[in-house]
Amino acid sequence: MKIKQFEDRYLSHYSYAILSECEKKIVLIDPSRNPEQYYEFAREEQAQITGVIETHSHADFVSSHLEIHQATGAQIYASKHMQPVFPFTPFDDGDIIEIGHIKLKSLNTPGHSNDSISIVLEHNGTDKAVFTGDTLFIGDIGRPDLRETQQNAAALREELAEKMYYSLRDKLMTLHEEVTVYPAHGAGTLCGKSLSSSKSSTIGNEKIGNWALQPMTPGQFISELTSNQPFIPAYFPFDVQTNIKGAPSFEESVSHVRISETQPDEITRETWIVDTRAEDTFKQGHLPHSVNIMEGEKFETWLGTIIRPDESFYLAAGSSDQLVRMIRRSASIGYESLIKGAFVINEADEQNPVLDLDHFKAHKDDYTIIDVRNRSEVEEKKLFENSISIPLPDLRNRINEIPTSKPIVIHCAGGYRSAAASSLIASETGSPAPVYDLGEAVKQFT
Structure with a gap:
């Protein structure tokens, strides 16, 4: 038996x-959008992919389960509660997949979502591992509200949180303490709030160190789980629906994006340009109606937060190689279908003003300061007494709240979010x- 863990560090995703x-x-569990790494593993092992298990309908990335089924004939397994459109075999409490001396046993573990399952791996008659999806993380558990946009979302979150309480105690905590825990996400995901950077653990270690597995009443658990959760990016409900239907072939889909070495003539101010170049390059020259979402660790998250899934956009980069990378990264959340065109920027006239940092330090009251950090960051420490807090995920909906009678200075915690926010506001x-980006200079005030 062999277990291979794959990591998408940009989305903090494990498959x-x-x-x-x-x-x-x-048998694959929770594959990411590009299936090539799984095919390569199968070739290396001279083995056949015969099954794909989805632990739930994912919100934060697009899975390749349908493409793998179509390419290899592998059966897709998922909970009947997912109600998928693609052909699948129900995989719920009591259902088992057998390959060689391995048994994969399904546990219904609702809480993150109603269709969540965990998979216990039994080898030679002994439980060895459990693949917990977004139910049990290392040091944390999955949040219960990633797909709920209805008016009664708060009530639904509490209902799911109560289910999570019992899923953990009646299902996962009953496993032997030596069983290895393999989650679908690690530190950096928005699917939880305080995940460890460890890539695996054991049931015994989680009973000791995971807050959610400590003795508490259901009410205490629900209150803690539903409080102070991170924001929900705009693309999450879109990805849930994409995964329930099944996504098109990765390579075929990205190949349909039109790539040009020059700026397309048909660009209008009604369509956003997502400029992925470095902040200083963007400020020296960019096109109108551009937002600077730089190539970085969290590009996918901010692309899917700022650009809504019912919009289209142009993708711009500094080179052809960068353009190809960013198209493929956009596809990991299903956004390649929204790209009207992709092009390399050679010349652009729009420029951002440069902040006189000394003047700002001496005369902060002469500026409107916008803090685009998350609410929890602001509550922990406000950097400027007279700043206005508008988290970046809320910015497009609250743009009219920004006073424009004075020069505007935007800051976050390190410069990445403020680059996107300042370009958006401008x-x-x-x-x-004038709209200024404080950028990395914010560290002088922390």
């Missing part, structure tokens, strides 16, 4: 291949007031 070495068969306000 898995379980290999029966005696039968040369592989494009949207239409005000003659």
Whole structure:
């Protein structure tokens, strides 16, 4: 038996291949959008992919389960509660997949979502591992509200939180303490709030160190789980629906994006340009109606937060190689379908003003200061007494709240979010007031 863990560090996502070495068969769990790494593993092991298990309908990335089924004939397994459109085999409490000496046993563990399952791996008659999806993380658990947009979302979150309480105690905590825990996400995901950077754990260690597995009443658990959760990006409900239907082929879909070495003539101010170049390059020259979402660790998250899934956009980069990378990264959340065109920027006339840092330090009251950090960051420490807090995820909906009678200075915690926010505000306000990005200089005030 062999367990291979794959990591998408940009989305803090873990997927898995379980290999029966005696039968040369592989079952995948929660594959990411590009299936090539799983095909490569199968070739290396001279094995056949015979199954794909989805632990739930994912909100934060697009899965390749349908493409793998179509390419290899592998059966897709998921809970009946997912109600998927694609062909699948229900995989719920009591259902078992057998490959060689391995048994994969389904546990219904609702809480993150109603269709969440965990998979216990039994080898030679002994439970060895559990793949917990977004139910049990290392040091934390999955949040219960990623797909709920209805008016009664708060009530639904509490209902799911109560289900999570019992899923953990009645299902996962009953496993042997030596069983290895393999989650679908690690530190950095928005699917929880305080995940460890460890990539695996054990049931015993989680009973000791995970807050959610400590003795408490259901009410205490629900209150803690539903409080102070991170924001929900705009693309999450879109990805849930994409995964329930099944996404098109990765390579085929990205190949449909039109790439140009020059700026397309048909660009209008009604369509956003997502400029992925470095902040200083963007400020020296960019196109109108551009938002600077730089190539970085969290590009996908901010792309899917700022650009809504019912919009289209142009993708711009500094080179052809960068353009290809960013198209493929956009596809990991299903956004390649929204790209009207992709092009390399050679010349652009729009420029951002440079902040006189000494003047700002001496005369902060002469500026409107916008803090685009998350609410929890502001509550922990406000950096400027007279700043206005508008978290970046809320910015497009609250742009009219920004006073334009004075020069505007934007800050976050390190410069990445403020680069996106300042470009967004400069494009949207239409005000003659200059918009400055404090950028990395914010560290001088922390």
